[in-house]
Amino acid sequence: MRCACLPLESLLAPWMSLRRTEEAESLPEVPEVYRARYSALPAAQPLPPLLVLALSQASPGVPVRREQAFRRSRTNFPNHFLHSASQGQDALGEAVYYFEADGEGVVQRVFVFWPLGVLLEGPPNFCHGGCGASLLDDAFGAFTNTRLRSMGLSGQAVTAYLHVDYKAPTPLPGAAVCAATLDRVEGRKVFVRGELLVQKPDGTLQASMEANALFVELKEGFASMKK
Numbered sequence: 001m002r003c004a005c006l007p008l009e010s011l012l013a014p015w016m017s018l019r020r021t022e023e024a025e026s027l028p029e030v031p032e033v034y035r036a037r038y039s040a041l042p043a044a045q046p047l048p049p050l051l052v053l054a055l056s057q058a059s060p061g062v063p064v065r066r067e068q069a070f071r072r073s074r075t076n077f078p079n080h081f082l083h084s085a086s087q088g089q090d091a092l093g094e095a096v097y098y099f100e101a102d103g104e105g106v107v108q109r110v111f112v113f114w115p116l117g118v119l120l121e122g123p124p125n126f127c128h129g130g131c132g133a134s135l136l137d138d139a140f141g142a143f144t145n146t147r148l149r150s151m152g153l154s155g156q157a158v159t160a161y162l163h164v165d166y167k168a169p170t171p172l173p174g175a176a177v178c179a180a181t182l183d184r185v186e187g188r189k190v191f192v193r194g195e196l197l198v199q200k201p202d203g204t205l206q207a208s209m210e211a212n213a214l215f216v217e218l219k220e221g222f223a224s225m226k227k
């Protein structure tokens with residue numbers, strides 16, 4: 001039977017080998033809500049097909065808006081765990097963050113595409129569970145903090161707990177999309193839920209991990225980020 005899934009090269013290339021040239025490039029302006037953490041995609045960088053597939057399945061008929069897609073700013077966060085220690089040839093590739101906002105500009109969902117190389121292994125040929133949890137935590141953090149900022153709040157919240165259910169192995173090499181959305185809010189407490197999606201051989205998406213988390217907005221903010 002012919003596999004309907006996206007070919008591996010289209011999942012990984014060119015995102016696995018992308019190297020930052022932020023300073024050298026003239027990139028489009030990024031809206032203030034996203035600017036603290038994200039920079040625009042270079043004009044020549046296509047949206048990853050797996051990300052487009054996840055978006056079209058989550059919101060059928062809604063056009064994908066390229067200007068809502070970003071990458072993390074390495075200039076602002078050079079030491080970020082997922083973009084320093086664990087990134088590189090055959091490990092994590094370059095993430096693409098896509099934010100969905102409502103008519104008032106309030107962030108409602110985030111989708112984060114990650115190329116996954118063979119060096120992320122836990123079980124043979126499958127992604128380490130701790131790596132998947134990190135990717136989900138990162139997507140949940142991206143969602144919570146940009147959502148708060150889009151509502152005029154501090155955008156400085158941290159994980160209090162993260163619960164992950166591993167539903168199926170995540171194949172390597174491969175790619176995944178982490179999706180995060182709001183569960184509920186109680187004061188400073190933001191409850192988030194989401195999943196890590198991979199493509200099955202028949203081309204459909206499957207949640208290989210499901211998660212929920214509590215983020216707490218910091219009373220005082222990050223000491224290092226006082227304006």
Ligand SMILES: CCCCCCCCCCCCCCCC(=O)SCCNC(=O)CCNC(=O)[C@H](O)C(C)(C)COP(=O)(O)OP(=O)(O)OC[C@H]1O[C@@H](n2cnc3c(N)ncnc32)[C@H](O)[C@@H]1OP(=O)(O)O
Nearest residue numbers: 036137138141145155156157158159160161189216219225
């Ligand atoms: C210039 C601008 C630039 C902006 C740019 C943005 C930068 C934005 C960077 C984002 C970055 C994200 C990155 C990814 C996410 C990480 O990886 S974050 C790193 C991992 N997380 C941590 O290190 C957090 C460590 N924990 C803490 O600091 C503190 O425990 C917390 C979570 C802030 C809470 O402390 P607190 O503020 O003193 O609040 P506390 O009164 O203890 O609890 C508040 C409420 O939460 C509940 N709660 C707290 N913990 C729990 C728990 N584990 N279980 C259940 N309930 C709990 C409490 O029961 C309480 O409930 P209520 O009584 O109000 O109903």
